[in-house]
Amino acid sequence: xxxxxxxxxxxxxxxxxxxxxxxxxxxxxxxxxxxxxxxxxxxxxxxxxxxxxxxxxxxxxxxxxxxxxxxxxxxxxxxxxxxxxxxxxxxxxxxxxxxxxxxxxxxxxxxxxxxxxxxxxxxxxxxxxxxxxxxxxxxxxx
Amino acid sequence: xxxxxxxxxxxxxxxxxxxxxxxxxxxxxxxxxxxxxxxxxxxxxxxxxxxxxxxxxxxxxxxxxxxxxxxxxxxxxxxxxxxxxxxxxxxxxxxxxxxxxxxxxxxxxxxxxxxxxxxxxxxxxxxxxxxxxxxxxxxxxxxxxxxxxxxxxxxxxxxxxxxxxxxxxxxxxxxxxxxxxxxxxxxxxxxxxxxxxxxxxxxxxxxxxxxxxxxxxxxxxxxxxxxxxxxxxxxxxxxxxxxxxxxxxxxxxxxxxxxxxxxxxxxxxxxxxxxxxxxxxxxxxxxxxxxxxxxxxxxxxxxxxxxxxxxxxxxxxxxxxxxxxxxxxxxxxxxxxxxxxxxxxxxxxxxxxxxxxxxxxxxxxxxxxxxxxxxxxxxxxxxxxxxxxx
Numbered sequence: 001x002x003x004x005x006x007x008x009x010x011x012x013x014x015x016x017x018x019x020x021x022x023x024x025x026x027x028x029x030x031x032x033x034x035x036x037x038x039x040x041x042x043x044x045x046x047x048x049x050x051x052x053x054x055x056x057x058x059x060x061x062x063x064x065x066x067x068x069x070x071x072x073x074x075x076x077x078x079x080x081x082x083x084x085x086x087x088x089x090x091x092x093x094x095x096x097x098x099x100x101x102x103x104x105x106x107x108x109x110x111x112x113x114x115x116x117x118x119x120x121x122x123x124x125x126x127x128x129x130x131x132x133x134x135x136x137x138x139x140x141x142x
Numbered sequence: 143x144x145x146x147x148x149x150x151x152x153x154x155x156x157x158x159x160x161x162x163x164x165x166x167x168x169x170x171x172x173x174x175x176x177x178x179x180x181x182x183x184x185x186x187x188x189x190x191x192x193x194x195x196x197x198x199x200x201x202x203x204x205x206x207x208x209x210x211x212x213x214x215x216x217x218x219x220x221x222x223x224x225x226x227x228x229x230x231x232x233x234x235x236x237x238x239x240x241x242x243x244x245x246x247x248x249x250x251x252x253x254x255x256x257x258x259x260x261x262x263x264x265x266x267x268x269x270x271x272x273x274x275x276x277x278x279x280x281x282x283x284x285x286x287x288x289x290x291x292x293x294x295x296x297x298x299x300x301x302x303x304x305x306x307x308x309x310x311x312x313x314x315x316x317x318x319x320x321x322x323x324x325x326x327x328x329x330x331x332x333x334x335x336x337x338x339x340x341x342x343x344x345x346x347x348x349x350x351x352x353x354x355x356x357x358x359x360x361x362x363x364x365x366x367x368x369x370x371x372x373x374x375x376x377x378x379x380x381x382x383x384x385x386x387x388x389x390x391x392x393x394x395x396x397x398x399x400x401x402x403x404x405x406x407x408x409x410x411x412x413x414x415x416x417x418x419x420x421x422x423x424x425x426x427x428x429x430x431x432x433x434x435x436x437x438x439x440x441x442x443x444x445x446x447x448x449x450x451x452x453x454x455x456x457x458x459x460x461x462x463x464x465x466x467x468x469x470x471x472x473x474x475x476x477x478x479x480x481x482x483x484x485x486x487x488x489x490x491x492x493x494x495x496x497x498x499x500x501x502x503x504x505x506x507x508x509x510x511x512x513x514x515x516x517x518x519x520x521x522x523x524x525x526x527x528x529x530x531x532x
Contacts, residue, residue, distance in 0.1 A: 047271075
């Protein structure tokens with residue numbers, strides 16, 4: 001069995017937010033995953049944009065995701081650049097959240113044999129050095 | 143006036159190398175000089191220039207002006223197209239528009255990049271906010287996600303993908319301008335056994351970044367006839383689509399913008415896939431070519447592997463594919479790489495394919511792929527249908 005690296009030892013740079021993505025990263029300090037919600041169209045979107053991808057208008061609400069979903073697709077990084085170099089293999093997945101959006105994240109606490117499309121996963125967090133957290137996912141084990 | 147009222151009267155390319163010891167403008171100069179010599183069009187008659195963007199020029203916001211100055215060109219139309227690997231094909235489309243509107247008469251489409259020796263992209267570019275902290279390697283990771291999903295939806299025969307890799311490599315062996323490191327024949331086993339990069343993407347799925355340049359000289363068809371050019375290539379139809387399925391939050395990554403761009407290009411040309419004499423799809427990754435076969439209508443969605451097994455992609459086959467080796471086997475000249483397959487299509491139609499000349503030199507199909515977005519397949523898809531006999 002190949003246990004995938006949980007990337008917790010990677011010295012990653014915290015992302016640099018844009019004017020309209022600051023609320024997302026600030027909320028991660030309290031381990032809240034915020035999605036943008038378009039009330040006019042009753043739909044969520046991710047990643048964060050300055051307008052709704054459905055009608056091009058503003059006034060988007062920030063709503064907290066429940067934090068569960070399933071693997072939409074994944075790739076196992078067997079080669080990486082610094083600071084990830086030496087931490088391979090690790091997993092990057094698109095996860096479909098139950099709110100109906102795809103989010104890209106590392107999948108941790110998982111083996112390569114276990115990882116599959118459709119695998120139920122739940123949100124967990126990796127600490128970043130500026131006090132914010134990076135959303136990640138791990139398998140839901142009954 | 144219409145799209146097909148323009149004519150390509152010349153093509154040029156440098157050898158593709160692992161690292162060039164020459165500046166990107168020197169490569170551009172080689173293309174300009176080559177086109178002047180091969181067409182007899184004097185420098186002063188070139189009054190339009192359209193560049194593809196380049197990694198080497200990423201530090202300059204005056205790129206087309208700098209290149210025009212270095213080359214000593216006085217222009218009535220000067221611009222850079224910045225839609226990634228689609229830019230070279232898109233530059234040709236924009237050249238026909240500029241000529242059609244009467245803004246200029248003779249347009250140099252110039253694609254030059256020295257990404258391998260001078261990658262001048264900023265260290266903190268846009269768009270990495272959502273991916274850089276994940277160890278996302280960019281295109282290989284994006285295509286890893288895409289490939290895994292395709293396999294889940296339709297099943298995938300990696301030996302079929304290997305067949306495309308082998309066919310292209312055999313073509314690179316016949317191409318003196320291909321990067322020397324890549325001019326060695328491979329087998330399907332070599333492909334399958336190459337090391338994993340972003341599983342299931344292998345090393346031999348990927349392009350190798352190189353340095354190189356290519357270009358075209360485009361004029362009005364009337365002008366080409368008046369000047370007595372007998373070897374011309376006519377752009378018959380073009381389609382382009384950026385941000386396919388952008389207003390969806392969960393995107394089927396096996397469905398690409400080539401479906402839309404291809405329908406537009408074939409409709410405008412009045413032709414269909416089975417009319418194509420050779421096929422020069424943009425190849426940043428092997429599976430991208432299979433997806434294009436499906437989206438452009440050579441076969442149905444999900445049946446790409448069957449189609450590959452049933453057809454012969456060598457230059458003597460029924461559907462000659464990237465007869466110069468494509469970018470994967472000739473080397474990817476940075477953002478100018480989209481010019482490699484375009485120039486090969488033009489070369490075949492002009493009957494200058496030499497050892498790799500295809501039999502049907504009436505039509506050629508050339509495409510582009512540009513940009514790797516968050517969670518979709520790619521940003522821009524472009525499709526160009528070329529003809530020698532319109």
